[in-house]
Amino acid sequence: MVHLKTLTVLLAATLVSACATPRLEINPKVVDMTKRVAVPDAQLAGPARALVRTYVKGSDGKNVELGNAVCTLRSREYSGRVTTPQLVKYTAFLQAARFKGRGKPGPLVVTCLADGKKATTTLEPIPLGAETRRTSDYVDGQIAVQTVVLSGQLASSYPWGYPYAINLVLE
Amino acid sequence: MKKIAICTAAIVGLSGCMAPIKITSEPVAASLTSPALQERLSPNTMKMTVRAFTPKTDEAPGAEVAGAKCTLVSDELRATVITPQEVILPRFKQRAAAENRGLPGSLVITCTAGELKGKSIVTAQAKQVGTAVNAGLGAAILTTLVTAAVATATPWQYPAAISVGMTE
Numbered sequence: 001m002v003h004l005k006t007l008t009v010l011l012a013a014t015l016v017s018a019c020a021t022p023r024l025e026i027n028p029k030v031v032d033m034t035k036r037v038a039v040p041d042a043q044l045a046g047p048a049r050a051l052v053r054t055y056v057k058g059s060d061g062k063n064v065e066l067g068n069a070v071c072t073l074r075s076r077e078y079s080g081r082v083t084t085p086q087l088v089k090y091t092a093f094l095q096a097a098r099f100k101g102r103g104k105p106g107p108l109v110v111t112c113l114a115d116g117k118k119a120t121t122t123l124e125p126i127p128l129g130a131e132t133r134r135t136s137d138y139v140d141g142q143i144a145v146q147t148v149v150l151s152g153q154l155a156s157s158y159p160w161g162y163p164y165a166i167n168l169v170l171e
Numbered sequence: 172m173k174k175i176a177i178c179t180a181a182i183v184g185l186s187g188c189m190a191p192i193k194i195t196s197e198p199v200a201a202s203l204t205s206p207a208l209q210e211r212l213s214p215n216t217m218k219m220t221v222r223a224f225t226p227k228t229d230e231a232p233g234a235e236v237a238g239a240k241c242t243l244v245s246d247e248l249r250a251t252v253i254t255p256q257e258v259i260l261p262r263f264k265q266r267a268a269a270e271n272r273g274l275p276g277s278l279v280i281t282c283t284a285g286e287l288k289g290k291s292i293v294t295a296q297a298k299q300v301g302t303a304v305n306a307g308l309g310a311a312i313l314t315t316l317v318t319a320a321v322a323t324a325t326p327w328q329y330p331a332a333i334s335v336g337m338t339e
Contacts (some may be wrong), residue, residue: 042244042279045292094292096276099244157277157294 002149027086033078034061039093043103045159048092048128052166054084054119063169069114072169076106084112091121092128092161108162117170127158191222191255198257202248208247209317213262213272213326220332223254223274223282223289236337239284247277254282254335262326265297274327280335287337312326 030049053070066084073080073088080088093103104125111120186282198218203209221241236254243250243258250258263275277294 046290094277094279098276154274154294154296156271157274159277160294 010066016055023053024065024085025085029080030089031080033073033080033088035077036075036079037077039077039091042098042104043094045092045094045128045161047089048159048161049087049089050162050164050166051087052082052084052110052112052168053112055167055169056117057169062144066114066170067166069112069170071110073108073110075108078108080089082113090161092159093125093157095127095156095160102156102160104160110166110168112168112170114170119168119170121166121168123162123166125160125162127155128161129155129158189333192237194220194255194257196253196256198259199250199252200259201248201260201261204245204247204249211247211261211263211269211275213264215326216259216261217328218257218331219260219329220257221252221254221280221282221335223284223287223335223337225287225337236282236284236287239282239287239289239335239337241280241282241335243278243280245278248275248278254284262328263295264326272327278329280333282335282337284337286339288339289335289337291333291335293329293333295329297325314337 008139013019050072051054054066054071055063056066060062068169071082071084073082077088080090093105095102095104107125108123109120110123112118172280200216206277221243223239223241224237225235225236241254243252247263248260252258252259263273264315266273275295277292280291282289
């Protein structure tokens with residue numbers, strides 16, 4: 001008998017109070033990602049966002065947030081440029097068997113530069129809704145972390161997107 | 172490119188104190204995209220009510236839209252309704268041997284009414300729970316915990332009601 005892992009949903013909410021290390025204020029302008037290719041409406045799910053933050057290693061070895069790093073984001077479908085910390089907006093993709101490759105978009109390459117330091121990361125698309133979601137940027141002065149663990153089969157019907165929190169450590 | 176707003180798929184999405192518009196038309200049955208899907212179906216069907224709404228603003232409350240034409244599309248199903256209307260959907264057997272335990276694809280509901288447009292996406296669950304992928308899409312909203320025992324034995328099904336947000 002197959003042990004159930006299917007619909008077990010674990011919801012963990014952790015609130016870290018205002019004494020947590022303050023984060024830099026997010027640039028109020030949300031950047032609209034530019035489409036590089038035409039995607040049929042039938043393959044589009046809806047708006048999604050991601051927040052790009054950059055860090056450097058402090059003298060104590062801990063990450064210290066660094067603002068005003070210029071980051072370029074580029075995938076097969078989108079491109080964009082932000083000044084950290086800043087949000088980007090894009091349209092997520094439907095995941096369905098009727099689309100080639102289940103409609104999965106290309107990976108997103110993010111490259112950031114600041115003060116002669118650089119970092120690059122490549123983000124594979126993930127089913128949105130099955131990711132760990134950080135809501136800290138909506139809760140002023142607090143960090144709220146909500147973890148939603150979904151089974152593989154449920155994730156197979158969620159739209160494709162990229163992780164909400166895109167954090168790079170510049171070196 | 173036309174601006175298509177994708178709004179909240181609420182499980183019981185009737186807003187405020189407004190009474191919902193009475194449904195006067197007969198339910199419409201969704202069709203299968205392939206006859207081969209028949210063997211995946213559970214004997215029982217379910218009804219989903221499709222309604223459309225304009226969003227609430229500071230100036231005006233949201234209002235239900237009657238007469239919006241909505242197409243429902245998934246990998247397995249197709250249907251068209253005129254809001255508010257019920258659609259009869261099959262339930263899909265949950266089988267350990269099948270890919271993704273037989274989970275059907277997400278159902279995309281696209282509505283138009285004059286200049287108004289809207290799109291909602293709902294995913295099937297193993298119980299009558301509300302998973303709505305909303306406009307934020309940052310994460311699905313999981314409204315109910317499903318126990319392991321129930322989840323493995325229950326056919327996959329979609330929510331009993333869906334509200335599609337409409338904007339110009």
